[in-house]
Amino acid sequence: MSEQITLSLSEVKSLSESILTQHGFNADHANAITEIIYSNQLADCHSHGLFRLFMCTESIRSGRVSGTAQPIIEDAGPAVIKANAQDGVSLLAMQAAMPKLISKAKHNGIAALAINRCFHFSALWPEVEILSQAGLAGMAMLPSHAWVAPAGGTRGLLGTNPFAFSWPRDGQVPFTFDFATSQFARGEIELYRRAGKPLPEGVAIDQEGQPTTDADAAMQGAMLTFGGHKGSALSLMIELMAGPLIDDLTSKESMAFAEDKPEAPYHGEIILAFDPDLLSGGQRAANQQRAERLFADVIDQGARLPSQRRQAAQQRNLARNAVNIPKSLYDDLITLQSL
Amino acid sequence: MSEQITLSLSEVKSLSESILTQHGFNADHANAITEIIYSNQLADCHSHGLFRLFMCTESIRSGRVSGTAQPIIEDAGPAVIKANAQDGVSLLAMQAAMPKLISKAKHNGIAALAINRCFHFSALWPEVEILSQAGLAGMAMLPSHAWVAPAGGTRGLLGTNPFAFSWPRDGQVPFTFDFATSQFARGEIELYRRAGKPLPEGVAIDQEGQPTTDADAAMQGAMLTFGGHKGSALSLMIELMAGPLIDDLTSKESMAFAEDKPEAPYHGEIILAFDPDLLSGGQRAANQQRAERLFADVIDQGARLPSQRRQAAQQRNLARNAVNIPKSLYDDLITLQSL
Structure with a gap:
């Protein structure tokens, strides 16, 4: 160390x-x-x-990220907030819009926040945990750059497309996960490359679309999604949900926009919030216990919560x-x- | 054949x-x-x-499934519908509630349908395609029976927990997927068992929690999720979203309820609907083209849409x-x- x-x-x-x-x-x-x-x-x-x-x-x-952009937060429907980051980093827009997302979810039972026109570099778990701290379940997803091939494909199209979820637990840290839908993170492949170590099987393909364990060839070729065609389907869903659905870029468009500049990727993000009170028909307390039994059953068999x-x-x-x-x-x- | x-x-x-x-x-x-x-x-x-x-x-x-139950459909919030199937098969409740889900999603931008107290045996793709036929994106998930071990675990706790998504395409069949979060479907393992063929690696564990390729041992032990700890996290999310969130059973509770009777599993289901008009801030048409470019890029590289x-x-x-x-x-x- x-x-x-x-x-x-x-x-x-x-x-x-x-x-x-x-x-x-x-x-x-x-x-x-x-x-x-x-x-x-x-x-x-x-x-x-x-x-x-x-x-x-x-x-x-690099000159394109605004350090002073004032996000514009507006209603786009009774259960939808749009936060235009105006070419700033996503996080000020996210923080400014989160209280509105929380109040809309508590009023409607479910609500969505679309963050647009933002540069993005952060993990998603702290964002969904803002929702679970407010007693809501939260889901978040976004594209990145077109480094990942769809299942059966030969070149990069999808992003590493993270997916995060958080569930509020009374008096305890929330149940949360936040994972890339690529098998590996881009940085992990870079670590293998620097260490001169072969990659595991199933992580990447080379420029000809053939499986490779060579980290250099992988960086020139494309990464693979986790979980074969199922992970690939999920990654395509994330492209749609955090791209065309909310009027923002796909991973391929984001990569073209970047022009190889050393910036954080520019695209959108969608965050969904769910109110356990309304969705359970007022049976929140009993169902918190039910969720706790599920978590206890995971831990009791020697497995870990995410x-x-x-x-x-x-x-x-x-x-x-x-x-x-x-x-x-x-x-x-x-x-x-x-x- | x-x-x-x-x-x-x-x-x-x-x-x-x-x-x-x-x-x-x-x-x-x-x-x-x-x-x-x-x-x-x-x-x-x-x-x-x-x-x-x-x-x-x-x-x-088996005597517990009602063939005459009249579903009760009611608002549980401005963007939430609850459909109590009253111990009937889920499908009448689903069909009766779907027009309300569609109209709520078009009004609010996003809406949720919770189906409760239902017996369930059907694939999810026809349900999310009802939403895409109405011009909405749709997501659906539900538990089943506790046949699947969480990542790192030794025994069944999670269901085969399917997840389905559909995206509306103008003048074309929708983009849709519908997959089990278990590596294999239960029926597939049964087919291997009958054929006396060994299972692939990574599909199941035996009663001692050890990896097995023996189909008999797998049926006695537990199945594994697809995609390791990521698929396991997703399956846990589905337990929460279609269980405690909507006041209904987890896969373990559903299996206990069944008492080994040869019935369809009894539990809940959640269906989410997303309106591309409101979520895109009125930019639906341009974003339909963006989604079509994504699909074309999948097909152009020799991969298949789900x-x-x-x-x-x-x-x-x-x-x-x-x-x-x-x-x-x-x-x-x-x-x-x-x-």
Whole structure:
């Protein structure tokens, strides 16, 4: 393990905010982005924690990401909110629209938030957990770039298309998952490439559309979805739900828009909220117990709930009011802060 | 291939209706069930076509399935309909509630239908295609019986938990998929067992929770989800969304309720409807073209859209106004008709 240093939780926040404002994000954007980076770092999700500040600052330096865009939030139907991020990072639009999504879901039983015209770099679990903190179930999905081939195909078309879900538990951390519909994350293949290690079977195809375990060939070719044709179908659904359904880009369109610039992908996102009170016909309490029996049955047979490891890290780091990060990352962040 | 006979499409319907009424379903239930059995048989989906009449008639003979239940359809929120099937087969409740779901989705942008207290034996794709025929995107899911182990687990807890999605295409058959979140369908394992063939790896575990390729041991043990921990997470979501969220049974509760009776499983179902007009902010037409480019990109690289094979069978059988079924099935149905 590389040399680690310990940062207090308030240092995580202040370091993130200072780097973001230093690079041109206004206070509102810096706060919104920091909130999510902090959530990830608190949970030891290093890839989406402070490490993401490099992507944020590269994105704004490329010149197309607005650090001052004011999101426009409007009703698009009694149970639909549209949040136009106006070429900013998604997170300020998401945070501004979330209270409206919550109130619409509690009034209607179900509601949808479409975030449009946003640059996106963050994990989805903190977003659906905002809903579960409000007592709602939440679902979120979005495209990315066309790195992933559909089942039976030969080249990239689909994004790594994450899908997240959260269920509110009384007095406990929520049941949450957040997974890419690609078999591997893009960064994982890059790690294999750097380590010169062969990929497992079933992760990627080469430029000719043939199965490959060579990480270089995979980066030139395409990744595969998890779960064969079922994962591929799900990924196509995510393209539709977070693209054409809400008037925003598919992964292929997003990749063309990016023109190989080192930015976060530009596209849309859909978040759905479900009210257990209305949907259960007022039987929420009894059904919370039913859900708890389901979770207990998972754990009793030695299996894990999807986010158990992450949630344990959250609890641990909250209790000690600190996180550990690699010293090399810290040094790079301090350099970034002074650029 | 076994000996086949040809039935006209009207013979499919009249045979189904006559068997169902003969066994105690009233005309409304017989029509609703026949509509879905017909859709499946038309599409050469034999496992959910006329073959299902054996399960229907066994279910009603077991004495707990009502053939005359009048579903109660009521609003449970501005964007939520609850359909209480009152211990009948799900399909009459589904059909009675669908026009309300469609009108709520078109008014609100998104809406949910919870079907409760129903016996369920049908594929989900015809249900989400009712939504796409009305110009809406649709999603449906439900539990079944606790035959499937969660990832990392040792025994059955989850159902085969199907998930279906449909997207409306102008002037074309919809984009639709409908898959079990178990790696295999239960019936597939039974076919391996009868043929004395070993199962592929990764499909099942034995009673000790160890991987097995023995179909007998698999039937005694548990099935696995598709796609490892991601498929398992999705299956848990389906337990929650179509169980506690809507005040209905989990797969484990449904299996306990069944007491090994040869009935269709008893539980709930959730169907979600999404209006592309409202969710796209009135940009439906341009986004239909965007979706069509996505589909064309799948096909151009030699991959198939999920339901292409089924939809080709539908077109073929519609054009010739007939379907083929095995003569042995037909003979058994004629016997059933006279019981």
